[in-house]
Amino acid sequence: MSLPDVVSLKPTPDQYAYTFGGRAPLLTVRPGTIVELETEDCFAGNVKGVGDLPSQVCTFPYLNPVTGPIAVEGAEPGDTLVVHFVDITPARDWGISSTFPNFGALTATHSTAMLHPPLEERVWKYDIDVAAGTCRFHARTSDFSVELPLDPMHGTVGVAPAAGETIMSITPAAHGGNMDTPEMRAGTTAYFGVNVEGGLLSIGDGHARQGEGELCGTAVEAAMRTVIVVDLIKGAAPEWPRLENDDYLLAVGSARPLEDAFRVSQRDLVGWTAQLLGLDQLDAYQLVSQAGLAPVANVCDTNYTMIAKLSKILLGNNRAYEGRHDRLRAIAAEYLRQR
Amino acid sequence: MSLPDVVSLKPTPDQYAYTFGGRAPLLTVRPGTIVELETEDCFAGNVKGVGDLPSQVCTFPYLNPVTGPIAVEGAEPGDTLVVHFVDITPARDWGISSTFPNFGALTATHSTAMLHPPLEERVWKYDIDVAAGTCRFHARTSDFSVELPLDPMHGTVGVAPAAGETIMSITPAAHGGNMDTPEMRAGTTAYFGVNVEGGLLSIGDGHARQGEGELCGTAVEAAMRTVIVVDLIKGAAPEWPRLENDDYLLAVGSARPLEDAFRVSQRDLVGWTAQLLGLDQLDAYQLVSQAGLAPVANVCDTNYTMIAKLSKILLGNNRAYEGRHDRLRAIAAEYLRQR
Amino acid sequence: MSLPDVVSLKPTPDQYAYTFGGRAPLLTVRPGTIVELETEDCFAGNVKGVGDLPSQVCTFPYLNPVTGPIAVEGAEPGDTLVVHFVDITPARDWGISSTFPNFGALTATHSTAMLHPPLEERVWKYDIDVAAGTCRFHARTSDFSVELPLDPMHGTVGVAPAAGETIMSITPAAHGGNMDTPEMRAGTTAYFGVNVEGGLLSIGDGHARQGEGELCGTAVEAAMRTVIVVDLIKGAAPEWPRLENDDYLLAVGSARPLEDAFRVSQRDLVGWTAQLLGLDQLDAYQLVSQAGLAPVANVCDTNYTMIAKLSKILLGNNRAYEGRHDRLRAIAAEYLRQR
Amino acid sequence: MSLPDVVSLKPTPDQYAYTFGGRAPLLTVRPGTIVELETEDCFAGNVKGVGDLPSQVCTFPYLNPVTGPIAVEGAEPGDTLVVHFVDITPARDWGISSTFPNFGALTATHSTAMLHPPLEERVWKYDIDVAAGTCRFHARTSDFSVELPLDPMHGTVGVAPAAGETIMSITPAAHGGNMDTPEMRAGTTAYFGVNVEGGLLSIGDGHARQGEGELCGTAVEAAMRTVIVVDLIKGAAPEWPRLENDDYLLAVGSARPLEDAFRVSQRDLVGWTAQLLGLDQLDAYQLVSQAGLAPVANVCDTNYTMIAKLSKILLGNNRAYEGRHDRLRAIAAEYLRQR
Numbered sequence A, B, C, D: 001m002s003l004p005d006v007v008s009l010k011p012t013p014d015q016y017a018y019t020f021g022g023r024a025p026l027l028t029v030r031p032g033t034i035v036e037l038e039t040e041d042c043f044a045g046n047v048k049g050v051g052d053l054p055s056q057v058c059t060f061p062y063l064n065p066v067t068g069p070i071a072v073e074g075a076e077p078g079d080t081l082v083v084h085f086v087d088i089t090p091a092r093d094w095g096i097s098s099t100f101p102n103f104g105a106l107t108a109t110h111s112t113a114m115l116h117p118p119l120e121e122r123v124w125k126y127d128i129d130v131a132a133g134t135c136r137f138h139a140r141t142s143d144f145s146v147e148l149p150l151d152p153m154h155g156t157v158g159v160a161p162a163a164g165e166t167i168m169s170i171t172p173a174a175h176g177g178n179m180d181t182p183e184m185r186a187g188t189t190a191y192f193g194v195n196v197e198g199g200l201l202s203i204g205d206g207h208a209r210q211g212e213g214e215l216c217g218t219a220v221e222a223a224m225r226t227v228i229v230v231d232l233i234k235g236a237a238p239e240w241p242r243l244e245n246d247d248y249l250l251a252v253g254s255a256r257p258l259e260d261a262f263r264v265s266q267r268d269l270v271g272w273t274a275q276l277l278g279l280d281q282l283d284a285y286q287l288v289s290q291a292g293l294a295p296v297a298n299v300c301d302t303n304y305t306m307i308a309k310l311s312k313i314l315l316g317n318n319r320a321y322e323g324r325h326d327r328l329r330a331i332a333a334e335y336l337r338q339r
Helices: A258-277 A281-291 A320-338 B258-277 B281-291 B320-338 C258-277 C281-291 C320-338 D258-277 D281-291 D320-338
Strands: A006-009 A027-029 A033-039 A066-072 A080-090 A094-098 A123-129 A134-138 A145-149 A153-158 A189-193 A201-207 A224-233 A242-244 A248-255 A296-298 A304-311 B006-009 B027-029 B033-039 B066-072 B080-090 B094-098 B123-129 B134-138 B145-149 B153-158 B189-193 B201-207 B224-233 B242-244 B248-255 B296-298 B304-311 C006-009 C027-029 C033-039 C066-072 C080-090 C094-098 C123-129 C134-138 C145-149 C153-158 C189-193 C201-207 C224-233 C242-244 C248-255 C296-298 C304-311 D006-009 D027-029 D033-039 D066-072 D080-090 D094-098 D123-129 D134-138 D145-149 D153-158 D189-193 D201-207 D224-233 D242-244 D248-255 D296-298 D304-311
Touching: A006 A027, A006 A066, A027 A033, A033 A066, A033 A201, A066 A224, A080 A153, A080 A201, A080 A320, A094 B281, A134 B281, A145 B281, A189 A320, A201 A224, A224 A320, A242 A320, A248 A258, A258 A281, A258 A304, A258 B258, A281 A304, A281 B094, A281 B134, A281 B145, B006 B027, B006 B066, B027 B033, B033 B066, B033 B201, B066 B224, B080 B153, B080 B201, B080 B320, B189 B320, B201 B224, B224 B320, B242 B320, B248 B258, B258 B281, B258 B304, B281 B304, C006 C027, C006 C066, C027 C033, C033 C066, C033 C201, C066 C224, C080 C153, C080 C201, C080 C320, C094 D281, C134 D281, C145 D281, C189 C320, C201 C224, C224 C320, C242 C320, C248 C258, C258 C281, C258 C304, C258 D258, C281 C304, C281 D094, C281 D134, C281 D145, D006 D027, D006 D066, D027 D033, D033 D066, D033 D201, D066 D224, D080 D153, D080 D201, D080 D320, D189 D320, D201 D224, D224 D320, D242 D320, D248 D258, D258 D281, D258 D304, D281 D304
Parallel strands: A006 A033, A027 A066, B006 B033, B027 B066, C006 C033, C027 C066, D006 D033, D027 D066
Antiparallel strands: A033 A224, A066 A201, A080 A189, A080 A224, A094 A123, A123 A134, A134 A145, A153 A201, A189 A242, A242 A248, A248 A304, A296 A304, B033 B224, B066 B201, B080 B189, B080 B224, B094 B123, B123 B134, B134 B145, B153 B201, B189 B242, B242 B248, B248 B304, B296 B304, C033 C224, C066 C201, C080 C189, C080 C224, C094 C123, C123 C134, C134 C145, C153 C201, C189 C242, C242 C248, C248 C304, C296 C304, D033 D224, D066 D201, D080 D189, D080 D224, D094 D123, D123 D134, D134 D145, D153 D201, D189 D242, D242 D248, D248 D304, D296 D304
């Protein structure tokens, strides 16, 4: 098996983008290209230790830098931009998490507006050991410390939005964006509906790991060295992002209130299941009702994100997108073997 | 090891309850008693095949019968009623699921009021094979059929509510009730704050299995033969129900909108974690943010229910409730050995 | 014109109820009876000055006492219990408002659970001058003081709930309860669906006045001397409470999130309008879209309450409930003339 | 009194904008300039009768055209762009309203995703009589017809957003946009925080009248001839839009769920009141709780919008923004006198 083209995308500091849309491509690739890229953390690398408070060292709106956009040759509105994550490796031996004033799930925010003063802003620095596959939490007000499994992923992955919009990189919506789901790990294929010529994929916000919900507003934020395969399916644009890994189909919904994010993701999974199994809508609704999973992605961003998940065992021999995931998986395996 | 008392609770049809609160105990037990009980399905057994539409064969409010209440000797307000699920076995070789007019997550409802006519009311009958550990889905409008793993659980478990309230069994709230989480399976211990003398535990709504969210409004509904250990901890009443199994601590929140159910469950898990690990609130918030899971329970009932879940590996040698779960687990194992 | 029977209902302190449902009637009346009643304030009269903090002088769940229940002879499930407010007069020359820990619209609460410490608990005492028609606000941390118009109303009005439930008096739902709308003033007629024999009307939670939303969680709370006409319409039970005054039809929805309360109230108003004007559903939807009003009632209680309001000018000669409001208005006028 | 400069802005069809942000100014004015402008209706004028279904004659995203942007000389981020509505007059003798698939408050939508087929798409044509001050509703499925008062307003008013975003004109947010409040009528002054140089004001979406909530998703949509005074206050940028008329201060919040829109608007009104009256936050919270109004603006757009409203009588001699509203009102009066 011969590998497709491999290209590199390592932005200089002033090349990072902070929006989806409104930017010229940094790179243009043919469908099927492998891209080795680097991403900076959500603090734009400005928080290096527990003494660096984000509200002091970061400058709104220069938060959550993304690498890209990457244009895909031939991608037109209505097509499906496909990105397969081959590898996501933390670039440093540390990661940062923090609270942030008026941000997070268990605090008043700018939109869940209250009269409370903000919670304390506090920074935690995690030790990352890629070889051992761990990241270590250190409590700030006691000696407690514990190792957590490393589970690297990207919080922010998406394409240029529809309707000529330019959307901050911290917002998840139908174009993808800051969905903050732990499911966006190596081995996963993501499908996005193309809204503009070239599709314009951007990726950022690496997390060494993340709990479901991203409760305090940030994960173990880390710069990443990431390898993807960028691909294209003509037509078939999904209304909302879809993911696939070896075991599951995953539909994504981002909205408020959280039940609407749930509804969007579940309705899409019902429709996807109906199509793949040749079921009518109500039979698919029933099957997903008994077999589906519904983990939270984030409850802190400008939209909340939910995942609807179905085991591929139920599909029998049916394959989503004609087996595109399996083919990209094979390319990824070959790349990793040759590297 | 000698077993505690074993008693039986098999309600006659007219003994089933349809509320939490407002009922005299059917049974009174000492703490530590094993109870073998029977529960009817959420349709009160009236839906026996795909031709039995719930809206025709069931009579509101006689839905979701529960077995109980069981009074625990010595239980007083402020105490913690403990129930460990030893075994949950479907009582029949079939289970039922259905849509129901104006009920479910992807339909207009009485409170998410819209102008649409209701979705079609449709019934599915599943084949249950306890020995094989499967339940089989049959599509209604095609030949498609697929086996799903059996994963029996109780949708409805709770105690008499506070403030003199009597609450329909279909409502989940701080007293427990119809939480509809797949986590309520055999091997799980549940903790409820006691609001009235005796605590008054009731259990019903068995599911042969359930997807997260109970999307269409019903799971694979099944009458059950269930064995529990009923126990008591003096004091320590949790504000909201808590669960524990061999691997996880689980906090439960039931509210609307769904983000409030999420917030309730996560805040309780943060507080529980802080207490068990001796962390301050913000350090616990951080740890749960990176290590916590957040699966949906239901998005169809009168309140929605979320689960917040933390691996017990993080606890080191610390044990919730002084290891009560482990002791009940041992009793359960001995019971099953002797049976 | 001769007046109907006039009876009196002045509960002793231990006769107050704290729930809807679960209580025997204090009084049974024939349809059309005038009842002169007294209600205590939501603090059960325990907060008498700015030094009396509710969390110290009040005892949960003995909050929000209601006067009743009043049984109506002949009222059966499916009927419509009608109550017309003839007069609502503050019983004292002062009223109380306060914040309360974890209660209110701009604070974390038990269900909008957060990590903030509660806002300060503070009490305000208003001077009430019934003759002048004013109540006077005094700031607590400055000399500022201002007169507000007196606009007496009852926050809590409802009947025994369906399905055998007993519901705390602080909860608004389909049975009415703690709706906390300023529209429940003298001159208003309220219609409730009857769920149990006698209907079982209770009234409490007088407010000398209230802003829309009851933002901080309490209004200008006041004991009241109130006169009502209690009446009955056979059949025609509305699913949710309805109000009517000389100028408007008003539909009420109580739910969370707030858009569901809005949807419930608006859908009911659309249906009511369609019925009164002989319109199809979509034409009524259109008319209400352009002519309807939507003031908030409360955003602090266990359910939030919205009002949907339509000018009766649009009705032409059509009358809701065959002109029942007009007849009760005439009786009220005669009563006030004779008093 | 001499009038300020009067300029005209009448876009050609291809000059209309469909976003806030991302556009060069059509017009640049000095602070204090009177602008006579024309706006097209939300259908871009394509729906002319009941046979023109919007989904057929309109092309997404070319909906809700806005006139502008208008740059204000000297406006810098952190300043306050002020717009006073002098006159809003329907440009035609008819207006249009319609349902639209998956849009509106009582229907499943793209984000409140359900399995129902869309409601019927139906168009209503209203007769507008500017001289009589009326618009006439005609039912589509019966002979019913009724006159409603003309109450012209603009649904969409705002400035370029922060953070380099470009936002569809149908979205309301902190920059204003499609707030759809009936309060945006002639005689009202609106204040917006400036995010980019020039501020970049755009206006569109005229309504001959609108109910609170814009229930079905559209008002009586009408092209308008509108006169405004565009002004500037250095500094003092409000976080969210504020309005003022002769009688009320009004704060605006746009968010989901609806209670968050309520919270945003009320918190801003509390802060505004505290500042104008020299009260501490809790005293202002109390005063607004008893004296505030909370009408719905819209419950159909991509964010929902709420209004928080306080009578200016409470302010005594205190004036918002040093009496800017009064001065603009005087200019408006003089303009109308001279016209």
